Amino acid sequence: MTPRLTTARSFGIRLGLFLKGRDRQSYVVSTKVGRLLSPGETLEQADGFIAPLPMTVRYDYSGDGIEAAFEQSCARLGTSYIDVLYVHDIGRLTHGACQEVHMADLLGTGIDRLQRLKQAGGIGAFGLGVNENEASLEVMAAAELDVILLAGHLTLIDRSAEEALVARCRKSNTSLVLGGIFNSGILATGPVPDAVFDYKPATPHMLGDYSKAAPSLLRYPSPPRHFTTR
Numbered sequence: 071m072t073p074r075l076t077t078a079r080s081f082g083i084r085l086g087l088f089l090k091g092r093d094r095q096s097y098v099v100s101t102k103v104g105r106l107l108s109p110g111e112t113l114e115q116a117d118g119f120i121a122p123l124p125m126t127v128r129y130d131y132s133g134d135g136i137e138a139a140f141e142q143s144c145a146r147l148g149t150s151y152i153d154v155l156y157v158h159d160i161g162r163l164t165h166g167a168c169q170e171v172h173m174a175d176l177l178g179t180g181i182d183r184l185q186r187l188k189q190a191g192g193i194g195a196f197g198l199g200v201n202e203n204e205a206s207l208e209v210m211a212a213a214e215l216d217v218i219l220l221a222g223h224l225t226l227i228d229r230s231a232e233e234a235l236v237a238r239c240r241k242s243n244t245s246l247v248l249g250g251i252f253n254s255g256i257l258a259t260g261p262v263p264d265a266v267f268d269y270k271p272a273t274p275h276m277l278g279d280y281s282k283a284a285p286s287l288l289r290y291p292s293p294p295r296h297f298t299t300r
Contacts, residue, residue, distance in 0.1 A: 073097045076219075077147070078158065078199075086147040099147060100154035100219075102199050103139035106130050129168075131160060131176040133183030140187060151192060155184065156199030156219050160209070163202050173208065181213045197244070201268075203235045210238055221250030222268055226257060226283040227276070256280055 075097055077085045089097065110126030130139070136157070144150055160176055162169045184196040195216035198206055206218050218239065224231040224246070231246075239246045252258040255266030261280050265272040272280075 075099045076101070077143075078102045090148055094149060094151070098153045099149070100156060101143045101147065101152055102156045102158035103136045103143070104129060104131050104158040104160060106135060106139055107142060129165070129172060131157065131172045131180045133179035135175070136180050136183050137187065140192065151194075153194045154217060155187070155193045155196045156217075157184075157197070157209075158199045159201070160198060161200050161202040161205030163205075173205075176209070177212050181209075199249075201250070203231055203233070206235055207238060210242060210244070214242065215244050217245040217247060219247040219249050222253050224248050225251050225253055227267075227279040228253060257283075 073096070075085060075089075077099065078101060085099075089099075106128045107125040108128070110124050112124040113122060114120070115122070130136070140152065140155060143152065157176060157180065159165075160169075160172060165172050184193070187193045188196060197215040197217035197219070198209060199219040199221075200206055201221045201223075203220070203223055206220065209215065218235075220231060220235070222228055224236070225248075236246065238244075250268075253267050254269045256272050256276065257280070259265055261272070261277045265277065265280075267273070267276040
């Protein structure tokens with residue numbers, strides 16, 4: 071089986087070192103755009119990472135920003151070709167009041183640049199890497215996507231993607247890749263003290279949802295091997 075590797079800005083250099091010297095046809099790699107890195111100050115912790123690389127992050131979903139992020143990723147990974155390129159974290163959960171500006175950039179010039187990169191052979195496919203159903207549906211109403219990496223909304227206790235997104239993906243023949251299948255903790259740990267759901271302490275409501283899903287969990291004593299364990 072061909073290894074399928076997913077990376078992002080925060081750990082692309084480490085993966086690039088691992089892949090150095092390996093046959094490019096021996097693996098499939100996906101990465102993400104939407105953030106640009108530039109040299110910054112050294113921090114003890116940032117965005118959940120301990121001792122991250124000294125980089126400053128700037129969001130940019132425009133065509134120029136996406137191509138620049140693509141080129142940065144290629145340099146870090148030591149390749150000129152990316153199999154799947156995801157537009158990362160477009161949505162109100164990440165951007166709040168700035169979402170309209172970022173979405174306008176993506177739909178205005180970003181999608182077109184992704185299509186050009188695909189036509190030129192720089193990428194094999196493109197789509198979204200998001201935590202929100204609504205952002206996916208908004209982009210799909212304006213553009214054709216090959217794939218969506220959706221975190222946390224098609225799991226044993228969060229089925230919200232079934233309300234509209236799954237059907238929309240079927241209609242447009244868009245692949246749906248599931249991330250965050252353990253909802254960042256609770257589906258792996260159970261309703262223990264300090265259980266986590268979607269990166270926050272689990273509420274009593276979520277603990278109740280876990281109890282409802284427990285019979286299904288008992289059928290799968292080991293974590294699936296081909297999904298993220300967040």
